Amino acid sequence: MNARRSNPSVEDWAEKVVAGDWRAAARLITLIEGGDATADPILQKLFAAGRDTPVIGITGPAGAGKSTIVDQLLAHWRASDLTVAVLAVDPSSPITGGAVLGDRMRMGRHNTDPGVFIRSMSARGQLGGLSSAAGDALIVLDAMGFDRIVVETVGTGQNEIDILHYAQATIVVQTPAGGDAVQALKAGLLEIADVFAVNKADLAGADRVVSQLREAVEDRYVLDHDDWRAAIVKVQASANIGITELDGALSAFFDYLAAHPAVQEKRRKARIRAALTNRVAEMLKKPNLVGRTSAFDLAIDSVLNRRADPRSAAANFIAAVR
């Protein structure tokens, strides 16, 4: 432990974060990533004092242009003096836990801007835990008092999708190179998209992607017309084309929520439900949960040895921990 790692008290630490102290916030996120319980009482304070900063999730396949879109949105918002925090989540190697976190490079021109805080986070090859860590990091960023928060994640795994439960609005990035829109349906991305950004719209096939997405959005809207109809925006992020329209679609969505409090309430509850479900599952599986590990391991063994079917093993486990 070097001197830099000496920590302030819970009260001081929370106060510093609320005052927008980058170092206090960054160190706290490190504790969160490491599963250090020192963070818990500080998070409680920060959550209680939450500022309801709009959190915008952005997801899509690797190489679709998520970071470049975020970079352009940052420039767009900074031009209006809006401050922004970005949580950029990248995959890690399942073998070594190592990662090359490169999203920040795409936003390099904002590195010297005190109105833009960027933090990279890796999956760390953990058994779950990523979405909770990201959710807790978002509590820290919310408390810091930015005008916007962006959470960026590759839309490949359930872990990554789970992170989006912490976002009020989700942008799903697609490209003409990304297969047909049936892929989007398969991945369940339609359900989480509030705005589709069809990036690299100068490439052949962009209009086809747009029309396929529109058809899917309309089909869904027919079934559930008491909710927002996802917007579709064509973007060429590297040329800064379509960014104003993308931000406009986000604003329209937030305006819709404000005008439809019942929808907003329903969405908030659904998000909290999903996030808590994740947390409960993670907590139950956590090996350091005193006295509970053995129960879960026993349940695993009982299925492994065919002493219990999975449903009974789960029921036995719940009975044991109740």
Place this chain on the structure above:
Amino acid sequence: MMSSQPIRCLLAMLGTDVHSKGIRTLARLLRDYGVEVIYLGEHNTAEGVINAVIAEDADIVGLSYSTSTYLHYTRELMEKMQAAGVSDVPVMLGGLIHAEDEPELAAMGVKGVFGPGAPIDAVLDFLESATGKALSRSGALDN
């Protein structure tokens, strides 16, 4: 005792140097030893690197140079890190560094210099001793 948390290593190039093959190779190698590499790429300023060191809570900074401007840029970074209160974060250099400049770099506070032909083990040992965190050597891929 070493921490079980992964080493967060920020890799960057300063100024107009564009020969990034070396730093990209190092990024991949470190990833395979369980390091979380925060890759800033080329064309960074001292201020940008320092902001990233703070926001990312980096354990160590690695700079790569292929041009003779390294004394100038490293001195600027070390001075500004001092002023920003992050001079306790160790800095290492790689690339085309002349041996006769190493004492001057050390005097600036640079903790490690790894030129052409430096064995990866030397870099790995340095990372562990400088950060007090362990690498995941057993899981590393052979390459």
